[in-house]
Amino acid sequence: MSFGRKNLILRRIGRFYIPFYLGDEHEDLIKEIIGIYEDCIGKPLRTLDKELIIQIIGNEKLARGLIHVMRYFYRPKRPKETTISPKRLRIKVFELANKLYNGFVPSDRRKEFIEIIKKELGIEDELDLWADEEEELLLYREREVRPEDIIKAYNFEVIDTIFTYASEVMLKYRGLSVPKGYIAKLIARYAKMKGLLYDMKIEDGVLITKVYGPIEVFGKPTKYGERISDVMFRVLVELKDEPMWEVWAKVHFKRAVLNVLVLSGNEVPLIDMHREPCSNVYDSSLERRIENALKSIGFHVVREPEPIILSSSIMVPDFIIERDGRKAYLEVAGYWRDKYAERKASKLIQLARLLPRIPLIVLAEEKLRRYLPEISKIPIIYYRSQGSKVIIPYGKLMLAFKEVSSYKLTSSS
Missing domain, CATH: 1.10.10 (Arc Repressor Mutant, subunit A)
Incomplete structure (x- = not known):
């Protein structure tokens, strides 16, 4: 759990902010704090002098953040079970x-x-x-404590706090040893798993991706911050050894929204990037039902194909569908909100301008018809949901497939 915006230390540089991270130069300071905790082992938590820690560190925000992090290493416990609570x-x-x-x-x-x-x-x-009062519980060491581990944990909390209170995170990646298409595919995969939206484009050879939650009239703008954090940490695992990338976040405070340069490939702080396998938060049953419906009418379905990258445009389709030695990309428009549908339609129009012929079909829910204009070169087939079933107009899909599956993915420029 993040340690809260009030403990973030941000430094202003012009129109943006950068966070404070701990480094090797802080090891002696951390050792001193460890010593204070070690002296309190086996004693009531109230004996831990937090004011002394603040005095030693000299910065209340940093001290409060470290006290929060130390909970991962030292915990108050009841010394023994009593016969009565x-x-x-x-x-x-x-x-x-x-x-x-x-x-x-x-x-x-x-x-x-x-x-x-x-x-x-x-x-x-x-x-x-x-x-049972926390201050009366006895302090115990949970695990081995090294200054390096505390530095990594603190830096992780800084990044997690920034992402958790962000409405939008942007990644800029030039792409060297790790292909841009691979990073785009990862972001698309994890964003879908967490029910998030994303926009992608390529500008001057740089992949620019924005990840954000569904736009809502009501509710906190940071409602999806925890999911954004989970997605971004999984992507950062792949980028941490790359030199040319930046991660920016729009971080919401009570009276302001700050543009924060969270990380860059030029200088990555000590941090533990390990993540547990990603679990779905968002209900992906729609894609499963569509996949089953496509298979039932004779298509071989490949999930998560490679992205389509053309000059300034990039797109990660949901499927490739294959039949009789021919294939086409398939983009599913199911849970799109109206504004997002309009943006995606604009993206498809841009894609159509770049290509003379596109081996792509859009399979959209009927209710999105008013938000998706007819797009030259890209057929849009509308499906209906009937209970747990997806009703796909077989004839229209087959006609579109026969037409676009003969196209090659080549640019008109």
Whole structure:
């Protein structure tokens, strides 16, 4: 979980901001903080002097961020299980105090009262009414602690916080050892899995991709920030050793939206990029149903084909469909919102201008008909959903397939 915008340290450079990251030069400082935590092991959490940590670090935001990160390495725990929960014990104490002493136990009757409680509840240990309060729990080390690990964890939290509070993230990638098409394909895959939208283009040889959530009239602009963060970290794993890339984010604060240069290939901070396998948040059953419907009418279906890259345009179709030795790309327009549908239509029109003939079919939901104009060279076939079934007009699809599957993907320029 991110440590919150209030702990972000951002430095302004002209019209944009850059975040503060920890580096090797901070190892001695981190060792000093580790020493403070080590001295508190086995003691109540309240003995951890957070004000001292702030004083040593000299920057309250950095100190609060580090205290948050240290929770991954040191945790408060109850030393042992008790026969009765502290909450139930408190309730019983208050009940007996009201019953026997009208709510107030005189100091000279305290020992007597404690013995009554123990007998009533069958307790032999000392009574601790607040053993479940976090500040009273004992501090333990969760794992091996090295300054490098804390630096990596802090830097991860900085990036995660920025992405979590962003409405849009933009990647600029020139492409050297890792092909631009591969990065575009990754972004498209993970964005779809997380129910996010994306725009792609190539400008002066640079792949420019924006990832954002569905545009909504109501709701927080950062509603999809956690999903954006998950997608971007998975892409960064592939880029961390590349020299020519930048990641920008529109980060929302209470009174401002800041343009933040999050990372660049020129200088990548120490960070652990490991991610668990991506799980679908968004319901991808539509694509599965369409795939099954296409197979039922004799098509071989290939998911996640290579992107179509032509000068300034790039597109990642959903499928390649094959039959009788011929094939065509297929783009599915199902969950598109109206504004996104209009943007995608504009993209298709741009693609049509670049190519004399395009081996591409758009399969769109009927309700999008008013947002998708007729596009020269690109047939749009509309399907209907009937319960869990997808009804695809077989005749129209076959006519379109026979026409476009004979085309070669060559530019008119």
